[in-house]
Amino acid sequence: MQNIILHIDMNSYFASVEQQANPHLRGKPVGVCAYLSPNGCIIASSMEAKKLGIKTAFRVKDAKKICPEIILIENEPAKYRTVTTKIFSILADYTDRVEPYSIDEAFLDLTGYTKKISNAVCVAKEIQQRIKVEVGEWLKCKIGISTTRWLAKFIADIAKADAIDVITPKTAPKVYERCKLTDAWGINYRMQWRLNQLGIYTLNDLKNYPVANILAVLGKPGYFLWANVNGIEIQGVRTQEEILPKSIGHSYCLPKHNTDTNYHLSILMKLCEKTGRRLRESKLEAKNLSIFWSYVHGGGVYKIFKVPGTLFTTMDIYNQAYNVFLNKKMSAFKIRMIAVSVTNLSPLTKQLNLFDDVLGRKKIAQAMDNINDKFGEYTISYGQMHGLADQARDRVGFRKTVGVKPKLTKELLYL
DNA sequence: TCTGGGGTCCTAGGACCC
DNA sequence: TCTGGGGTCCTAGGACCC
Numbered sequence: 001m002q003n004i005i006l007h008i009d010m011n012s013y014f015a016s017v018e019q020q021a022n023p024h025l026r027g028k029p030v031g032v033c034a035y036l037s038p039n040g041c042i043i044a045s046s047m048e049a050k051k052l053g054i055k056t057a058f059r060v061k062d063a064k065k066i067c068p069e070i071i072l073i074e075n076e077p078a079k080y081r082t083v084t085t086k087i088f089s090i091l092a093d094y095t096d097r098v099e100p101y102s103i104d105e106a107f108l109d110l111t112g113y114t115k116k117i118s119n120a121v122c123v124a125k126e127i128q129q130r131i132k133v134e135v136g137e138w139l140k141c142k143i144g145i146s147t148t149r150w151l152a153k154f155i156a157d158i159a160k161a162d163a164i165d166v167i168t169p170k171t172a173p174k175v176y177e178r179c180k181l182t183d184a185w186g187i188n189y190r191m192q193w194r195l196n197q198l199g200i201y202t203l204n205d206l207k208n209y210p211v212a213n214i215l216a217v218l219g220k221p222g223y224f225l226w227a228n229v230n231g232i233e234i235q236g237v238r239t240q241e242e243i244l245p246k247s248i249g250h251s252y253c254l255p256k257h258n259t260d261t262n263y264h265l266s267i268l269m270k271l272c273e274k275t276g277r278r279l280r281e282s283k284l285e286a287k288n289l290s291i292f293w294s295y296v297h298g299g300g301v302y303k304i305f306k307v308p309g310t311l312f313t314t315m316d317i318y319n320q321a322y323n324v325f326l327n328k329k330m331s332a333f334k335i336r337m338i339a340v341s342v343t344n345l346s347p348l349t350k351q352l353n354l355f356d357d358v359l360g361r362k363k364i365a366q367a368m369d370n371i372n373d374k375f376g377e378y379t380i381s382y383g384q385m386h387g388l389a390d391q392a393r394d395r396v397g398f399r400k401t402v403g404v405k406p407k408l409t410k411e412l413l414y415l
Numbered sequence: 416t417c418t419g420g421g422g423t424c425c426t427a428g429g430a431c432c433c
Numbered sequence: 434t435c436t437g438g439g440g441t442c443c444t445a446g447g448a449c450c451c
Contacts, residue, residue: 034419041418056451059418075419102422102451188449220425221448251420288443304444339420 004120005237006108007144007152008091008127011161013104014044017083018073020136029054029070031063036074037255043075047161080104086135094123099237107149109237117166120145124164149237150228153185169231176203176229186225194218203229245282249290249341250274257296257334261326264293264335268325269318271340276314277369279342285310286342291321296334303328304343311342313365 010016014032019025029049031042038061045054052067063070084103091098097109110120124143131139144156145166155167158179167175181192184203198217200206206214207229214222224234250271256263279286289307294300303324311317321340329335 039418043419057418062418077420105451186449190448246423247421249421253419302445304446306443337419341422 001111001115002147003233003236004110004114004117005146005149005152006110006120006124006127007101007146007149007156008087008106008108008141009144009153009156010087010104011140011142012044012046012050014075014080015046015049016138016140017080017136019046020083020138021079025071025073026138029067031058031060031070031072032075033060033072034075036060036072042072077103083135083139087131087139090127090130090134094127097237097239099243100240101153105153107152107237117145117168121164121166128162128164148228148231148233149235150185150233151231154183154228157185158183172229172231173204173207176207179203181206184225184229186221186228191221191225244347245284245345247290247341247343248275248278248282248284248286248345249339251292251337251339253337254335257336259331259334261329261331264325264329264338265322267338268321268340269314271338272318272321273314275340275342276312276317276365279312279345280366280369282345283348284345285312285348287311287344287346288342289317289320290339290341290343291324292339293325293329294336295330296336301328306344312348315365317342 015030018030018032025046027048028046029052030046031049031054032044033040034043038059040060042054042056042058042060042063044056049063049067049070052070054063054067054070058066060072063072080103084100088098088100088106091106091108095108095110095113097112099107099109101107110123114120114123124145127143128141131141140162142156142159142161143164144152144154144159145164146152146155147168151167151169151172155165155175158175159165179202181187181195181201181203182189187195195201195206195218198209198214200209206226209226211223211226214226218225227234252267252271254264254267287306287310288304289311290302290304292300292302301324305324307316307320309316311320317340
């Protein structure tokens with residue numbers, strides 16, 4: 001029995017959400033940036049901006065040169081997540097097998113709903129319509145339909161905006177004829193080069209290549225590509241509950257390049273706090289910590305290690321990160337970016353009890369999260385983060401910093 | 416190639432165990 | 434201390450993705 005898989009891909013997502021929310025942006029070239037500075041980069045652009053040559057990852061200054069009339073906006077992740085939740089709840093009306101792939105993409109397994117591609121096309125049309133009516137007319141999506149997850153995404157990737165396209169293993173060779181190798185999910189220029197070395201120049205070359213040879217030369221990644229283009233399912237649709245996150249982390253490119261350790265530590269604390277909050281929201285604990293920083297003039301330090309016990313509170317994470325940072329940092333070098341993430345995650349098992357020393361700290365961390373949820377980000381925070389608010393307030397990700405902090409903050413930190 | 420910030424999966428090689 | 438062969442865990446890093 002063949003499966004019926006849909007891949008939904010929102011068009012120019014962040015820019016479309018902004019156009020939906022702000023009518024004065026509609027029909028105009030809009031660029032959504034990581035942050036508004038000449039060196040900031042465009043992370044999404046509207047259809048109008050794309051037509052004028054604006055591409056993702058352009059720097060702000062270059063985008064302005066190419067298209068002086070472009071309207072630039074700083075991104076607001078929370079806003080986009082809210083819209084995503086609405087869209088995904090529409091998808092959930094058709095099947096419980098919905099896999100959120102990214103903030104603007106999802107897979108649907110309709111196998112239990114219908115066996116016919118023609119029915120799937122009707123569902124796809126209805127989904128497009130409902131998103132426009134229930135979420136917003138500026139939110140358009142393209143939908144790929146096939147028998148495997150990879151083929152559904154492949155056909156959606158090459159589809160025009162707002163299209164519904166179907167591909168089956170039978171019709172695939174014809175479609176491959178008009179595609180480049182790098183149109184395929186999983187092939188970028190490096191993999192393309194390696195495939196070329198084997199005499200593979202088209203997707204049909206790859207499809208017809210002896211599987212044993214490709215496995216021998218390119219290993220598993222090569223086999224996966226071969227199986228995918230041949231319509232063999234490698235990994236079906238998995239629901240959110242079936243996918244436990246593997247890592248949670250945050251990184252930050254510093255707006256000021258200097259050697260000031262206190263400044264660096266305050267950024268480090270902020271990253272640990274953001275990471276810790278998400279860890280607690282997900283009700284997970286971590287066994288490994290990874291910390292990375294790079295220097296302005298090249299090079300950097302990457303360290304990943306198993307910690308004694310588990311990580312759950314912000315201070316658990318910060319204490320470990322702090323030790324590595326102070327031990328390994330070259331004090332004369334200016335730092336460009338810092339990243340923190342936790343891995344080796346597992347569900348939090350114990351009930352939190354305020355009278356247990358370790359668990360008590362976890363309970364305090366959760367109480368602080370609750371206060372911040374209710375009154376705004378960083379209403380209550382750790383002492384290390386003080387002094388950062390002024391520099392951080394106008395930065396992306398930190399924009400929601402609340403200027404007024406209660407006086408009890410420092411006391412709470414040292415409980 | 417990098418620019419931003421968030422991820423996944425896979426592999427190599429060393430340490431350590433029986 | 435070294436001999437063999439098998440295994441796991443840990444850390445580092447590459448190659449992709451949005």
